[in-house]
Amino acid sequence: MKYYNLKDSLEKIDFREATIKGQGKEKGLFFPENIPQLDKEFVQNLHQYSNEEIAYQCMKDFVGDEIPLEILKEIVAETVSFEIPLIKINEQISILELFHGPTLAFKDIGARFMSRCLSYFLKDQQKKVTVLVATSGDTGGAVAHGFYKIPQINVVILYPKNRVSPVQEKQLTTLGENISALEINGSFDDCQNLVKQAFSDEEINSQLFLTSANSINVARWLPQQIYYLIALKQWIQNHKEHPVICVPSGNFGNICAGLLAHFRGLPASHFIAACNANHVIPDYFKTQNYQPQKAVATLSNAMDVGNPSNFVRILELFGHEFDALKNKISAYSIDDDETMSTISEVYEKYGYILEPHSAVAFAAMEQYLQKNPGQKGFILGTAHPVKFADAVEKAIHTQIEIPDSLNELMKKEKKTVEINSDFEELRRFLLHKI
Numbered sequence: 001m002k003y004y005n006l007k008d009s010l011e012k013i014d015f016r017e018a019t020i021k022g023q024g025k026e027k028g029l030f031f032p033e034n035i036p037q038l039d040k041e042f043v044q045n046l047h048q049y050s051n052e053e054i055a056y057q058c059m060k061d062f063v064g065d066e067i068p069l070e071i072l073k074e075i076v077a078e079t080v081s082f083e084i085p086l087i088k089i090n091e092q093i094s095i096l097e098l099f100h101g102p103t104l105a106f107k108d109i110g111a112r113f114m115s116r117c118l119s120y121f122l123k124d125q126q127k128k129v130t131v132l133v134a135t136s137g138d139t140g141g142a143v144a145h146g147f148y149k150i151p152q153i154n155v156v157i158l159y160p161k162n163r164v165s166p167v168q169e170k171q172l173t174t175l176g177e178n179i180s181a182l183e184i185n186g187s188f189d190d191c192q193n194l195v196k197q198a199f200s201d202e203e204i205n206s207q208l209f210l211t212s213a214n215s216i217n218v219a220r221w222l223p224q225q226i227y228y229l230i231a232l233k234q235w236i237q238n239h240k241e242h243p244v245i246c247v248p249s250g251n252f253g254n255i256c257a258g259l260l261a262h263f264r265g266l267p268a269s270h271f272i273a274a275c276n277a278n279h280v281i282p283d284y285f286k287t288q289n290y291q292p293q294k295a296v297a298t299l300s301n302a303m304d305v306g307n308p309s310n311f312v313r314i315l316e317l318f319g320h321e322f323d324a325l326k327n328k329i330s331a332y333s334i335d336d337d338e339t340m341s342t343i344s345e346v347y348e349k350y351g352y353i354l355e356p357h358s359a360v361a362f363a364a365m366e367q368y369l370q371k372n373p374g375q376k377g378f379i380l381g382t383a384h385p386v387k388f389a390d391a392v393e394k395a396i397h398t399q400i401e402i403p404d405s406l407n408e409l410m411k412k413e414k415k416t417v418e419i420n421s422d423f424e425e426l427r428r429f430l431l432h433k434i
């Protein structure tokens with residue numbers, strides 16, 4: 001499989017190079033040259049396959065012969081080595097719990113796949129790679145755990161001081177070894193700007209081989225298709241109708257992976273992009289005018305994105321046809337008040353505890369179903385409620401149970417380097433401290 005740069009379709013590279021590089025010229029995203037169809041029998045009989053087998057069938061065409069079959073099978077098995085249950089909340093709405101991995105967030109899946117592919121591709125090389133990421137919370141932990149102790153890879157994570165939750169902070173600052181956490185006196189946007197400057201700095205790039213690990217990287221984006229198939233495997237055992245699929249969205253990598261799976265043959269009657277108060281995409285659906293905004297801070301902080309990078313991939317999938325896009329996807333914006341009241345109501349009515357991101361999805365799904373009664377579907381549960389305990393406990397007036405693994409984590413000591421939002425300080429760290 002070849003991947004082309006969406007900014008310059010003449011730049012075509014294979015999966016290996018796309019994994020190592022992350023993005024192409026002019027910061028363009030890579031996109032698969034063709035959309036490999038899933039075998040129809042396979043899709044109809046998903047319930048007869050193990051999650052590992054589903055993951056392998058899903059990924060093999062994208063990787064081709066660049067990773068030997070046996071090794072790819074090991075990689076995908078490690079990628080989905082935890083439970084991904086589809087739980088019914090009420091008659092219309094179920095939730096796919098994607099938060100049973102090591103950092104209790106769906107990003108574990110993409111990060112595990114990408115880290116193992118990158119490690120395979122670097123195995124016989126002298127090259128050392130530095131993965132540089134800015135995080136508003138969840139990405140940092142998932143990437144840190146995905147790459148922990150992987151040879152030839154150093155990870156440097158930038159996060160905004162005092163703006164990630166206590167659990168998120170521990171997840172990204174306590175590992176040590178090849179993982180460094182930089183605590184930035186500034187906002188998430190500042191962190192992102194610093195990372196961008198580093199990627200375009202000649203001196204740094206002449207000494208270090210930098211790559212990113214966000215959903216721009218195809219090796220992190222593509223494996224997110226896997227759990228849509230795992231959801232469907234469970235869905236078809238109880239339902240005849242095709243599901244409506246609602247995805248809490250920030251950078252739009254997750255929903256874009258679901259749409260890609262749909263174009264390959266995954267049945268779905270409709271997709272919903274559930275956004276928080278950052279409503280660039282809901283506005284686009286209303287006006288057909290794409291206006292990036294400065295991100296505003298919300299309770300669902302992993303979706304505080306004002307210019308979603310993966311949206312161009314969605315446009316590409318739909319051949320830039322606005323009507324086709326609008327027929328398949330609806331977009332909603334849910335504010336913090338509604339997020340909080342949704343968490344309370346769902347807890348009172350059904351005894352199920354949502355966290356803010358999944359609550360945004362639940363509220364969007366309810367709005368859609370009100371206009372389209374008779375349909376059913378599932379939302380993607382992207383994080384465990386304990387990661388956002390403050391907001392959740394305030395909404396349900398009850399303390400939530402802390403998993404044992406987290407109690408252990410919270411006892412560990414935080415190790416960070418604090419720097420100002422100043423590129424010279426980052427440069428000094430990258431050139432001399434790792």
Ligand SMILES: *Cc1c(COP(=O)(O)O)cnc(C)c1O
Binds near residue numbers: 105248254303357
């Ligand atoms: C990253 C994240 C999202 C948004 O996913 P995108 O792929 O950026 O749209 C939603 N919920 C949680 C908990 C996240 O960490």
